[in-house]
Amino acid sequence: MTLLVAGWVALDEIETPFAKVEQSLGGSATCAALAAAQFTDVRLLAAIGEDFPEGERAKLEGRGIDLAGLTTIAGGTTSRWGARYHYDMNTRDTLYTHLGVNDGWQPVLPEGWEDCSTAFMAADDPAAQQGLLAALTAPRATMVDTIQIYIDTAREGVEAAMREADFASMNETEARQLTGIASIAKAGRALVEAGTRAALIKLGEYGAVYVSEDDYFVAPGYPLEEVVDPTGAGDTFAGAFLGYLDTAAEVSAREIRRAIIYGSTVASFAVEGFGPNRLLELTREEVEARYREFRTLTHIEESD
Amino acid sequence: MTLLVAGWVALDEIETPFAKVEQSLGGSATCAALAAAQFTDVRLLAAIGEDFPEGERAKLEGRGIDLAGLTTIAGGTTSRWGARYHYDMNTRDTLYTHLGVNDGWQPVLPEGWEDCSTAFMAADDPAAQQGLLAALTAPRATMVDTIQIYIDTAREGVEAAMREADFASMNETEARQLTGIASIAKAGRALVEAGTRAALIKLGEYGAVYVSEDDYFVAPGYPLEEVVDPTGAGDTFAGAFLGYLDTAAEVSAREIRRAIIYGSTVASFAVEGFGPNRLLELTREEVEARYREFRTLTHIEESD
Numbered sequence: 001m002t003l004l005v006a007g008w009v010a011l012d013e014i015e016t017p018f019a020k021v022e023q024s025l026g027g028s029a030t031c032a033a034l035a036a037a038q039f040t041d042v043r044l045l046a047a048i049g050e051d052f053p054e055g056e057r058a059k060l061e062g063r064g065i066d067l068a069g070l071t072t073i074a075g076g077t078t079s080r081w082g083a084r085y086h087y088d089m090n091t092r093d094t095l096y097t098h099l100g101v102n103d104g105w106q107p108v109l110p111e112g113w114e115d116c117s118t119a120f121m122a123a124d125d126p127a128a129q130q131g132l133l134a135a136l137t138a139p140r141a142t143m144v145d146t147i148q149i150y151i152d153t154a155r156e157g158v159e160a161a162m163r164e165a166d167f168a169s170m171n172e173t174e175a176r177q178l179t180g181i182a183s184i185a186k187a188g189r190a191l192v193e194a195g196t197r198a199a200l201i202k203l204g205e206y207g208a209v210y211v212s213e214d215d216y217f218v219a220p221g222y223p224l225e226e227v228v229d230p231t232g233a234g235d236t237f238a239g240a241f242l243g244y245l246d247t248a249a250e251v252s253a254r255e256i257r258r259a260i261i262y263g264s265t266v267a268s269f270a271v272e273g274f275g276p277n278r279l280l281e282l283t284r285e286e287v288e289a290r291y292r293e294f295r296t297l298t299h300i301e302e303s304d
Numbered sequence: 305m306t307l308l309v310a311g312w313v314a315l316d317e318i319e320t321p322f323a324k325v326e327q328s329l330g331g332s333a334t335c336a337a338l339a340a341a342q343f344t345d346v347r348l349l350a351a352i353g354e355d356f357p358e359g360e361r362a363k364l365e366g367r368g369i370d371l372a373g374l375t376t377i378a379g380g381t382t383s384r385w386g387a388r389y390h391y392d393m394n395t396r397d398t399l400y401t402h403l404g405v406n407d408g409w410q411p412v413l414p415e416g417w418e419d420c421s422t423a424f425m426a427a428d429d430p431a432a433q434q435g436l437l438a439a440l441t442a443p444r445a446t447m448v449d450t451i452q453i454y455i456d457t458a459r460e461g462v463e464a465a466m467r468e469a470d471f472a473s474m475n476e477t478e479a480r481q482l483t484g485i486a487s488i489a490k491a492g493r494a495l496v497e498a499g500t501r502a503a504l505i506k507l508g509e510y511g512a513v514y515v516s517e518d519d520y521f522v523a524p525g526y527p528l529e530e531v532v533d534p535t536g537a538g539d540t541f542a543g544a545f546l547g548y549l550d551t552a553a554e555v556s557a558r559e560i561r562r563a564i565i566y567g568s569t570v571a572s573f574a575v576e577g578f579g580p581n582r583l584l585e586l587t588r589e590e591v592e593a594r595y596r597e598f599r600t601l602t603h604i605e606e607s608d
Contacts, residue, residue, distance in 0.1 A: 298521070300599065
């Protein structure tokens with residue numbers, strides 16, 4: 001079983017009220033790939049510039065990620081993003097977004113990767129997402145994510161890409177923006193009625209809501225003690241969700257619910273470090289221990 | 305088994321982006337009492353003015369609430385509160401607070417009420433809360449709530465009252481204010497370390513976190529479809545929580561977890577109407593049906 005992760009690899013500058021990093025490994029695809037690598041084999045499809053540090057590439061290789069799709073664009077510079085978080089760590093200002101090599105890059109699935117069993121399309125031009133999904137021969141589960149810029153500039157494409165995937169992931173704001181409905185419960189249902197097969201709405205530290213035609217699931221957030229940097233938590237969640245599903249015996253409602261708890265669990269580790277740094281040293285034993293703890297924290301015994 | 309609810313009964317003016325009411329039944333004790341009355345016998349201790357409409361008193365009587373402690377202050381006017389909600393229904397501006405009869409009123413436990421088996425002290429002067437708690441002979445469970453004004457003006461009293469009760473309920477902002485700690489998980493632990501026996505931190509639509517020396521529980525919010533007015537949802541949660549516990553076979557971790565789900569369930573009904581109005585027609589069958597649905601929405605099967 002192999003999971004394709006397509007999206008952006010970037011170098012981030014992040015400032016929180018407590019610390020700051022520069023030229024730090026980042027990007028949606030990076031976070032998702034590192035999270036998924038806890039569970040399954042991962043193939044990463046993304047563009048970088050000639051300036052991408054060899055040491056960062058080595059970190060990804062060190063987690064067993066297949067980098068045959070990590071494409072260095074001659075003369076190009078890696079995408080860069082800068083942001084500053086406010087005191088509550090829930091809101092931030094984007095300082096800059098330098099597209100770099102992602103400006104106009106059209107990802108193409110490397111030869112031999114058509115057989116990926118699952119795929120995560122991190123936020124990107126929806127036409128590129130659709131092209132990659134169509135190139136897969138028989139995936140058992142696919143997920144599309146997006147961000148506001150694409151909803152603003154390519155809304156129909158975003159909606160089409162979401163309908164083509166098995167799961168569409170988004171945050172609360174994006175769910176409201178896509179539907180014009182304030183209630184998350186109703187927005188989720190509206191997305192499904194409009195053709196999205198399943199919507200996974202991320203509530204940040206408060207957990208997630210999952211809505212499909214057959215199921216409805218609400219998961220609380222894992223109680224976070226130390227939030228160093230929430231950047232990439234949503235992509236981490238998505239990567240772990242699909243990574244777990246890739247290895248599950250079946251893609252069933254039961255396994256999807258477990259995958260959501262795994263997603264929250266791995267995301268709860270990710271926020272303990274800048275960007276995906278905590279994931280670089282995370283072990284499967286730590287994940288399983290916190291997953292069990294999470295289950296205990298939320299468990300209610302059946303009535304006598 | 306009998307639950308004492310002490311606090312404020314008020315007449316509210318509430319404006320949301322979608323509707324407006326004036327002179328509407330409100331107040332923290334009103335909401336808690338009506339929620340608790342779903343489960344157990346309730347005694348209401350509060351002050352009203354001569355202007356309190358007979359029809360509103362009849363509504364409370366109609367739900368079987370013992371109003372022997374609903375004290376009419378001669379020449380006084382009922383407390384009044386006005387607020388306007390913003391578009392997201394999560395934030396509001398308080399337009400005015402007229403204390404009326406609650407300005408300086410010292411509640412005294414009516415004779416014969418010392419035997420209440422549970423007690424909820426809705427937000428009030430902490431000295432009054434402590435006095436009432438001390439007057440109970442052998443309660444099985446007590447809870448103290450507060451609001452920002454008392455944390456600002458009588459912080460030590462609030463902390464003392466919270467330590468004397470079995471449970472202290474508060475919202476996220478109040479938990480942060482009481483501890484100076486941003487992380488809800490850490491703030492809850494800090495409260496328990498400082499002597500609060502158990503902290504119940506309400507996360508609004510996102511559920512609740514429960515922290516005691518022996519247990520830690522996180523509950524998601526029930527997916528709300530129609531929010532007409534969130535006023536009083538926290539007190540409704542508290543009233544239903546204690547109302548259920550009053551009838552439970554034991555006050556155990558298992559029953560406390562169930563009580564939290566009952567609290568969220570009844571609160572999810574309350575927001576469907578202005579103030580506590582929806583609770584006036586709510587049936588136990590509706591509560592049980594939604595409780596079961598809530599359990600289904602959050603259930604994860606054990607591993608094979």
